[in-house]
Amino acid sequence: MTLSPVEVAITREVRVRAPGKVNLSLHVGPVSPDGYHPLTTVFQAVSVFEEVVARTCDERVVTVSGPQAELVPTDASNLALRAAELVAQAAGIDEGVHLHIDKGVPVAGGMAGGSADAAAALLACDALWGAGLSRAQLLELAAQLGSDVPFVLQGHTAVGQGRGDLLTPVLGRGEFHWAFAVQGRGLSAGAVYRELDALRDGAADLGLPPDLDDDVPLLQALRAGDPRALGAALHNDLQDAALSLDPRLAEPLGVARDAGALGVVVSGSGPTVAALGRSRQHALVLAAAFTASGAADRVLTATGPVAGARVVSTSD
Numbered sequence: 001m002t003l004s005p006v007e008v009a010i011t012r013e014v015r016v017r018a019p020g021k022v023n024l025s026l027h028v029g030p031v032s033p034d035g036y037h038p039l040t041t042v043f044q045a046v047s048v049f050e051e052v053v054a055r056t057c058d059e060r061v062v063t064v065s066g067p068q069a070e071l072v073p074t075d076a077s078n079l080a081l082r083a084a085e086l087v088a089q090a091a092g093i094d095e096g097v098h099l100h101i102d103k104g105v106p107v108a109g110g111m112a113g114g115s116a117d118a119a120a121a122l123l124a125c126d127a128l129w130g131a132g133l134s135r136a137q138l139l140e141l142a143a144q145l146g147s148d149v150p151f152v153l154q155g156h157t158a159v160g161q162g163r164g165d166l167l168t169p170v171l172g173r174g175e176f177h178w179a180f181a182v183q184g185r186g187l188s189a190g191a192v193y194r195e196l197d198a199l200r201d202g203a204a205d206l207g208l209p210p211d212l213d214d215d216v217p218l219l220q221a222l223r224a225g226d227p228r229a230l231g232a233a234l235h236n237d238l239q240d241a242a243l244s245l246d247p248r249l250a251e252p253l254g255v256a257r258d259a260g261a262l263g264v265v266v267s268g269s270g271p272t273v274a275a276l277g278r279s280r281q282h283a284l285v286l287a288a289a290f291t292a293s294g295a296a297d298r299v300l301t302a303t304g305p306v307a308g309a310r311v312v313s314t315s316d
């Protein structure tokens with residue numbers, strides 16, 4: 001079919017939503033020669049979302065709106081633009097795209113905001129350009145963009161091994177209710193891993209190869225849908241390193257404990273602190289405690305698990 005000039009000029013758009021994540025557990029092994037650390041982590045996708053809209057355009061450009069938008073690069077280092085580049089290469093396509101990111105996930109907060117943009121852009125460009133990449137191809141491109149990108153593409157709850165990109169879905173029941181204390185200042189994941197290495201250097205604990213056996217109580221809590229048991233099993237090997245780089249994180253951790261959180265943990269590489277509530281109502285109480293204490297620059301509440309990156313609408 002040949003399109004008329006009018007049809008060619010019509011702007012098409014694809015809208016995709018992708019969630020942030022919290023690491024329910026994160027066990028970090030000793031650093032490998034490639035600079036990465038072997039992990040065993042249990043991810044949960046939570047209802048804090050990035051929205052990426054892809055529109056037809058002559059060039060490849062990105063714009064950003066929402067909280068902390070000014071902290072997100074709009075040059076070729078932007079993870080959504082890099083995702084577009086990978087889709088174009090994989091499908092042999094030479095098309096432009098305007099990607100607009102509306103941020104809901106904190107920037108450099110340990111909740112995989114940039115990774116969610118990358119996952120959303122993979123799906124959006126694939127659909128906009130009719131690239132027809134398979135799920136396996138998209139997951140392979142996701143792993144090239146960052147260790148958390150495959151998980152935010154998949155969503156729900158999953159064990160991540162290797163760099164965090166080798167995923168096994170976790171069966172569970174129920175819905176968990178979270179409050180997040182977000183900081184205006186970010187932490188770089190690479191810097192937090194390096195701080196962990198520095199803290200371990202010379203200490204008795206050099207870090208063992210991570211072992212899924214450590215997570216048996218956590219996986220049982222998820223299977224039973226038991227928030228109390230889940231709260232007791234939350235664990236993050238990066239927490240002390242994040243606290244060492246940003247000692248003020250002790251405040252939101254203490255506030256959540258005092259407010260009766262079932263469990264409280266630094267999310268991923270931080271600095272966001274995640275507190276687990278007994279119910280939706282209790283998560284709101286925890287959020288109010290964060291706000292009242294002044295220990296957070298922004299407070300979010302969310303439920304998990306939720307689905308991974310999804311096309312929400314297309315213009316045709």
Ligand SMILES: C[C@](O)(CO)[C@H](O)COP(=O)(O)OP(=O)(O)OC[C@H]1O[C@@H](n2ccc(N)nc2=O)[C@H](O)[C@@H]1O
Nearest residue numbers: 035036037039146147148149163164189190193268269
């Ligand atoms: C902290 C977590 O969010 C937990 O899920 C992730 O491990 C970090 O995921 P990410 O931000 O997608 O990380 P990447 O962009 O892949 O890597 C950023 C930097 O973190 C360090 N890194 C990351 C993953 C890993 N398994 N070991 C590492 O040492 C490396 O120095 C790397 O250069």
Ligand SMILES: Nc1ncnc2c1ncn2[C@@H]1O[C@H](COP(=O)(O)OP(=O)(O)OP(=O)(O)O)[C@@H](O)[C@H]1O
Nearest residue numbers: 078079107108109110111112113114115117148189
């Ligand atoms: N689309 C993007 N959105 C946010 N940050 C981006 C993006 N593209 C590149 N970056 C860069 O990546 C850095 C990390 O941002 P991101 O929000 O992904 O951190 P994070 O949530 O801590 O990630 P993770 O939990 O995966 O470690 C930012 O400081 C920013 O410079």
